[in-house]
Amino acid sequence: MKVMKFRYIISACLTALLFCSPAFSQQYLQSQRMLESGREYADVSVSSVSIDGQKAIRVNFSASEDLHFYADGDNVLKVWTEPQPQGSSVVFPESRPYYDRFVQKTVPVYSGEFDVVVLLAADVSGTVETEVNVRGFACTSDSCLPPATIDFDFSADASDASQWPAADIDIPEAAAQPQSGPQTQQAQEVGSDSSGLLKYLLLALLAGLSFNVMPCVLPVIPIIMNRLLDQAREHRSRSITLGMAFCGGIIGFFVMLAVFGAVFQAVTGSVFQWGDQMRYPGFIAGMSLFILVMALFLFDVFAVGIPSSVSSKSGSGKGLGGSVGMGFFAALMSTPCSGAILAVVLVWTQTQPIHIGLLVFLLLGIGMALPYAVLVAFPKLLKSIPKPGMWMEHFRKAMGFVLLIIAVKLAASLPQQRLENLLLYAVFLSFAVWMWGKWVNMTTPKKKRYTIRLAAVIIAVVAGFVILPVEKDIVDWVEYDAAAIETAKQNDEPVLIKFTADWCANCKTLDKRVYKDKDVAALIDELGILAVEADTTLNTYPASIDLKEVYNEPGAVPLTVYIGNDGSVTKLRGIYSKEALLEVIDN
Structure with a gap:
């Protein structure tokens, strides 16, 4: 027995050594x-x-x-x-x-x-x-x-x-x-990487140059041209300084993107991709409203007043900051239209060494700033630009409509309920901006000016808190499917069908009064009721057709159809209370 135990111990040790050995x-x-x-x-x-x-x-x-x-x-x-x-x-x-x-x-x-x-x-x-x-x-x-x-x-x-x-x-x-051999492979990789890098650097420069003709940038070009023309009348050294500050603002924006991408990667361990922010409805709504406000600016609904201390020579420091800010703003305005380019560049640069990523983004900025740098370096070229006049005002306002188109395209990607809320809030915000810019001006007594503008801010803020939030559905609705409803009926399962439409204001009121209620949602879940949301927004939708042909209704919504597990059918028309629905379900 001792010999057998000894053999088992020796065998186990050898097995452990074998599995733990480096050779194995x-x-x-x-x-x-x-x-x-x-x-x-x-x-x-x-x-x-x-x-x-x-x-x-x-x-x-x-x-x-x-x-x-x-x-x-x-x-x-x-x-x-x-x-x-x-x-x-x-x-x-x-x-x-x-x-x-x-x-x-x-x-x-x-x-x-x-x-x-x-x-x-x-x-x-x-x-x-x-x-x-x-x-x-x-x-x-x-x-x-x-x-x-x-x-x-x-x-x-x-x-x-x-x-x-x-x-x-x-x-x-x-x-x-x-x-291939190590030396050959390394030589091939170095050669291909070098040529590939030069290609990317050239493409970055050309991409930056193309940002100047993006529809998102066109609306601010008249403002930039006016600024460059004004600067050209300054002393030559100051004109160059302000012009280079403007170009520096453009370049600074793209360098900031590169630094942010590198920091994001270092902190989170994942690659930041331009476009990820578009998954957040809040960001889309914010960008749409910002572009709307800029369109109102181009329509002269409000103006940005410049204090005399800034416009005078004594305010040179702030004049320099204004030039940098305008350049930064021009670069920012290019992003809604250049998202695809920036997405690819951001992903690619974060697979490269940091200095390569910075260089690529630096060239993006240089490419966008290049036309303005040329105009600053050779001010005589500005003489070839048509003199400011009524045409520029018309062009400026026309570009305001371009901004509105961009804002609408951005907002269109929002879910239906959020889009409706955003459009309603846009009206209140536009009124508040109009109130800010047109009800008073710099000659209005200070107390009255501050009171009216404070009221405009309050309207915008309160309207935002009231209109923009979207309540989540607490009922687990499924899309209208006649086959699924028939299957539930055959299995003696209760079915609740809510006929609704996007254009139906009473439907939204009913949702808030009844279907956002926790008691209603809990009872539907407890009884295992199949909750169906039947969309009748268009007359070609299956729910619209079945509303008339199957449920024998003229088509008016809101309408709720409850089918009990015994096959009984109860209809609730128009706006009703939660007690009315609970009574139907309990019975």
Whole structure:
């Protein structure tokens, strides 16, 4: 018995030593977490395998569901060995198509669990020792993770078949490519990266230049031109200083974006992407209202008064700040129309060293500022610009309508209820701005001016708190589906159908009085009632057709139809109380 126990102990110790030994872990399996951010991750493991009798190094990727690696482009997934075994080749799996909304096109990606294989030569012998390197850049549908590089020390005896277990891995035809030597590969990468970098730098400069003809910037060009013409009348040195300050404001905006992206990546561990902010209704609403106010400014609904201390020579410091601010504002105004360009640039620069990212954004700013710098450096060119007159006033106001179009396009992406609230609030805000700008001016007695403008601010703020918030549905509504309703009836399940429409004011009143009530929502949930929201906004909608043909109603809404589990049908028309609905449901 003692001998048997001794053998078990010796066997367990040897097994533990075998599994813990570096040789075992290198030959059979090594694993590292390559990328991680919140719930998103990518694990990579390396092992020695045999595929249809051919020895190979298996690099297995296991990523979270929403994560994908790029199979093409500058951020392609890379796997290589140093030094590479003689005659080896790397085989990638077949990619799948994925629509990348940031570049707005379909791109090939790898996702989920997949294998990259380093096939060794058929006549490989002796000990295979190499370093397996993996470099990757991965994104989800919402954000990107910082690029990462990991490496594994691999060692396995080619003559020991036990170290190369069989693996069932599909090798795509024509996918295996010989590895180039380390020096050759490095030289190719350096050459391609250098030419690619120059291409990106040139594109950044041209992209910045194109921002000046964006529809979002056109409305402020008359203001900029007036400012440059006024500055041209100043002393030459001061004119150049103010003009360069304006250009500095433009460049400063883009440098600020680059710095923000770098800080965001360092703090959060994920890549900031221009466009993420568009997922927040508050940001969209704020931008739309800001552009609306700027349109009102172009319509001369209000004016920005400049104190004499600023416009005089003694106010040169503030004049300089005003030039920087105007440049910053011009760059800011370009962003709603240049979002696609900025999204791509932001993602790409955050996969590069910090100095490259700063340089690209610096060139974006220089490109946008270049025309104004030329006009400042050669003021005679300003003489070729038509003199200010009525045409400029007409152009200025016409550009106000362009801003309104941009504001409407932005707001159109909001959900229906938020959009309705925003449009209503826009009327109150416009009234408050008109009250601020037209009811008083700089000649109005100070007390009266402050009182009226304070009232305008109060109107805008109170209206915002009252109108803009959107109450969330506490009833779990489903879209109208006649088949789902019929199935519920066959299963003796109660059904509540709320016929409504976007243009129906009484429907919204009914929602607030009845369906936002916690008692009503709790009872619907407790009894397992199928709550159906039947949209009859247009007469072609299925709910509109069934309202007349199935439920024999003329089409007036609001209308609520309750079908009990016994098949009984009760109809509530118009606006009713929550007690009326609860009584119908309880009975």
